[in-house]
Amino acid sequence: xxxxxxxxxxxxxxxxxxxxxxxxxxxxxxxxxxxxxxxxxxxxxxxxxxxxxxxxxxxxxxxxxxxxxxxxxxxxxxxxxxxxxxxxxxxxxxxxxxxxxxxxxxxxxxxxxxxxxxxxxxxxxxxxxxxxxxxxxxxxxxxxxxxxxxxxxxxxxxxxxxxxxxxxxxxxxxxxxxxxxxxxxxxxxxxxxxxxxxxxxxxxxxxxxxxxxxxxxxxxxxxxxxxxxxxxxxxxxxxxxxxxxxxxxxxxxxxxxxxxxxxxxxxxxxxxxxxxxxxxxxxxxxxxxxxxxxxxxxxxxxxxxxxxxxxxxxxxxxxxxxxxxxxxxxxxxxxxxxxxxxxxxxxxxxxxxxxxxxxxx
Amino acid sequence: xxxxxxxxxxxxxxxxxxxxxxxxxxxxxxxxxxxxxxxxxxxxxxxxxxxxxxxxxxxxxxxxxxxxxxxxxxxxxxxxxxxxxxxxxxxxxxxxxxxxxxxxxxxxxxxxxxxxxxxxxxxxxxxxxxxxxxxxxxxxxxxxxxxxxxxxxxxxxxxxxxxxxxxxxxxxxxxxxxxxxxxxxxxxxxxxxxxxxxxxxxxxxxxxxxxxxxxxxxxxxxxxxxxxxxxxxxxxxxxxxxxxxxxxxxxxxxxxxxxxxxxxxxxxxxxxxxxxxxxxxxxxxxxxxxxxxxxxxxxxxxxxxxxxxxxxxxxxxxxxxxxxxxxxxxxxxxxxxxxxxxxxxxxxxxxxxxxxxxxxx
Numbered sequence: 001x002x003x004x005x006x007x008x009x010x011x012x013x014x015x016x017x018x019x020x021x022x023x024x025x026x027x028x029x030x031x032x033x034x035x036x037x038x039x040x041x042x043x044x045x046x047x048x049x050x051x052x053x054x055x056x057x058x059x060x061x062x063x064x065x066x067x068x069x070x071x072x073x074x075x076x077x078x079x080x081x082x083x084x085x086x087x088x089x090x091x092x093x094x095x096x097x098x099x100x101x102x103x104x105x106x107x108x109x110x111x112x113x114x115x116x117x118x119x120x121x122x123x124x125x126x127x128x129x130x131x132x133x134x135x136x137x138x139x140x141x142x143x144x145x146x147x148x149x150x151x152x153x154x155x156x157x158x159x160x161x162x163x164x165x166x167x168x169x170x171x172x173x174x175x176x177x178x179x180x181x182x183x184x185x186x187x188x189x190x191x192x193x194x195x196x197x198x199x200x201x202x203x204x205x206x207x208x209x210x211x212x213x214x215x216x217x218x219x220x221x222x223x224x225x226x227x228x229x230x231x232x233x234x235x236x237x238x239x240x241x242x243x244x245x246x247x248x249x250x251x252x253x254x255x256x257x258x259x260x261x262x263x264x265x266x267x268x269x270x271x272x273x274x275x276x277x278x279x280x281x282x283x284x285x286x287x288x289x290x291x292x293x294x295x296x297x298x299x300x301x302x303x304x305x306x307x308x309x310x311x312x313x314x315x316x317x318x319x320x321x322x323x324x325x326x327x328x329x330x331x332x333x334x335x336x337x338x339x340x341x342x343x344x345x346x347x348x349x350x351x352x353x354x355x356x357x358x359x360x361x
Numbered sequence: 362x363x364x365x366x367x368x369x370x371x372x373x374x375x376x377x378x379x380x381x382x383x384x385x386x387x388x389x390x391x392x393x394x395x396x397x398x399x400x401x402x403x404x405x406x407x408x409x410x411x412x413x414x415x416x417x418x419x420x421x422x423x424x425x426x427x428x429x430x431x432x433x434x435x436x437x438x439x440x441x442x443x444x445x446x447x448x449x450x451x452x453x454x455x456x457x458x459x460x461x462x463x464x465x466x467x468x469x470x471x472x473x474x475x476x477x478x479x480x481x482x483x484x485x486x487x488x489x490x491x492x493x494x495x496x497x498x499x500x501x502x503x504x505x506x507x508x509x510x511x512x513x514x515x516x517x518x519x520x521x522x523x524x525x526x527x528x529x530x531x532x533x534x535x536x537x538x539x540x541x542x543x544x545x546x547x548x549x550x551x552x553x554x555x556x557x558x559x560x561x562x563x564x565x566x567x568x569x570x571x572x573x574x575x576x577x578x579x580x581x582x583x584x585x586x587x588x589x590x591x592x593x594x595x596x597x598x599x600x601x602x603x604x605x606x607x608x609x610x611x612x613x614x615x616x617x618x619x620x621x622x623x624x625x626x627x628x629x630x631x632x633x634x635x636x637x638x639x640x641x642x643x644x645x646x647x648x649x650x651x652x653x654x655x656x657x658x659x660x661x662x663x664x665x666x667x668x669x670x671x672x673x674x675x676x677x678x679x680x681x682x683x684x685x686x687x688x689x690x691x692x693x694x695x696x697x698x699x700x701x702x703x704x705x706x707x708x709x710x711x712x713x714x715x716x717x718x719x720x721x722x
Binding site for chain 2: 011013014016019021022024025028029032033036037038039040041042043070071073074077099102103106210211212213214234235236237238239240241242243245246
């Protein structure tokens with residue numbers, strides 16, 4: 001139907017123009033120059049020691065509370081292997097990150113979906129589920145700039161969640177890859193800062209350094225981290241020392257601060273353009289304006305056929321991810337827009353195509 | 362007992378002097394320079410495409426038959442996840458690589474140990490086990506410069522093994538990280554070259570580039586590789602593009618050829634010194650002279666107390682790995698010596714300490 005260039009609102013990835021390629025190249029050079037043995041030789045499953053120390057200092061914890069992995073999804077996999085058995089109940093947000101849902105299902109976990117609200121998971125609904133007999137072993141929570149929800153968990157809810165976890169003996173898995181890309185509002189305390197016993201925290205350098213580097217980490221109680229280190233040793237001996245040493249140099253040289261400033265400023269603009277264009281071109285859409293991160297979640301009027309919208313958008317050269325992909329059921333009139341990899345011009349154009357597709361339904 | 366500097370015959374790792382650090386730094390520089398998007402952005406679980414292509418060409422297979430992973434142990438883990446269920450019978454060599462034995466046991470596999478001979482696994486013993494009712498689903502075979510055995514599988518046995526696998530419907534896992542470090546004798550065909558259907562082949566760049574890079578790969582039938590790619594996607598989305606792009610540059614720039622020549626020449630010398638010193642200082646030791654790789658396996662006279670020898674050696678500042686660590690049972694009068702990370706001087710000195718410890722038992 002259209003000859004225009006395709007636009008993707010689908011992929012949660014940065015565009016190359018906001019990646020600090022030259023600084024990364026310099027960091028790689030410095031890593032081989034400064035610590036050839038640390039970079040080239042076998043490490044251990046705890047990760048590259050200087051980077052582990054940097055992370056521990058950032059979080060104000062002992063190094064023994066940190067494991068650095070090949071990306072944070074690998075960290076999730078290790079945590080799930082350590083903490084869960086088939087049949088265990090796991091609280092997930094609805095909607096939530098599709099890959100996490102798939103991993104948990106593959107492990108045979110029984111998922112308990114709890115709806116997201118504008119300020120994060122509906123804690124009252126979780127309380128009600130527990131009162132009705134749910135016995136979760138773990139709750140997977142994405143606190144900041146939710147993927148796909150775009151929302152951020154309020155402080156009050158963070159406090160209620162850790163109190164609930166303590167009371168009912170479940171583990172909170174605080175999955176926080178976007179935290180450092182806040183471009184509006186004030187940072188909130190991490191749940192692991194509110195309760196160091198019942199929370200394991202995951203973060204990643206994919207959104208601040210670059211995704212191809214595959215470096216993520218967990219912070220948690222030292223005994224649990226030690227068990228996870230054993231699993232990691234048995235899986236791959238050690239993660240990539242080369243990747244982790246590059247990140248370490250990048251963090252310690254100050255390259256990180258510049259990179260985060262670049263990413264924040266670009267994403268702020270992209271998010272603002274997206275919200276403005278949606279209000280103007282597709283006023284039927286309701287959404288929470290993001291305070292950071294990559295994603296915005298759109299609800300269209302009930303009854304909107306998301307599958308048909310997906311096809312109509314594709315015919316106009318626009319890709320997005322259907323809301324239903326992030327939910328165990330429902331979500332058919334919702335969609336996720338990733339604004340991280342598109343320019344303001346592409347965003348205006350893309351929203352135009354989305355509105356056009358919607359009107360053609 | 363001694364004030365002398367400790368010597369380790371324990372760790373199967375190269376010494377830093379035989380790692381091409383400067384060439385690796387140049388390769389890292391070139392990777393960021395030549396393909397910033399490929400290095401920095403998300404890849405997929407198949408691995409960094411140009412490296413996958415290079416590997417496919419090296420092996421004369423289609424790229425769809427290759428997956429490049431974060432180290433070959435991770436590749437093993439994916440293969441085991443794809444091919445095995447708890448309770449499956451798996452043939453392992455006795456002795457064999459301890460981490461593989463641990464992984465297989467953790468998966469609940471029933472291990473069928475088959476002894477190693479000077480020319481590799483005792484195929485007649487495997488045939489007898491099958492005749493006696495064993496129904497292996499997989500056989501784990503380290504064909505070249507065995508870890509810990511030091512031996513190499515003969516061509517005749519390679520042919521008998523693939524015929525057995527075809528006849529009895531089991532998969533051969535050809536685990537071959539040392540193949541490119543042959544410093545004596547003639548290369549033999551890979552089993553996957555003898556039978557493309559019943560063999561999955563694993564290799565690594567740990568021994569030719571460096572261990573800290575964590576890049577390994579599998580070659581196998583395209584349908585099986587596709588299933589493994591799915592498992593890898595669910596585990597970590599993609600391996601480290603940075604590590605793999607560095608390896609790709611290293612391979613394509615010719616750095617690899619120089620690196621292999623350096624490693625071979627150093628290991629040839631170390632192995633020769635080790636064998637000569639053992640013959641002179643510890644004539645009670647019997648061993649197969651390695652044609653490549655990192656390891657030499659020593660049998661001491663029956664009844665030698667390996668645990669006591671380990672302690673006596675440690676008292677003299679010498680570390681090795683006990684033979685019993687590589688076996689489900691037995692091996693108490695055997696030990697593994699890794700000569701990859703020690704200089705000829707350290708080897709002479711270390712064998713002296715070993716002989717001294719042995720005489721003190």
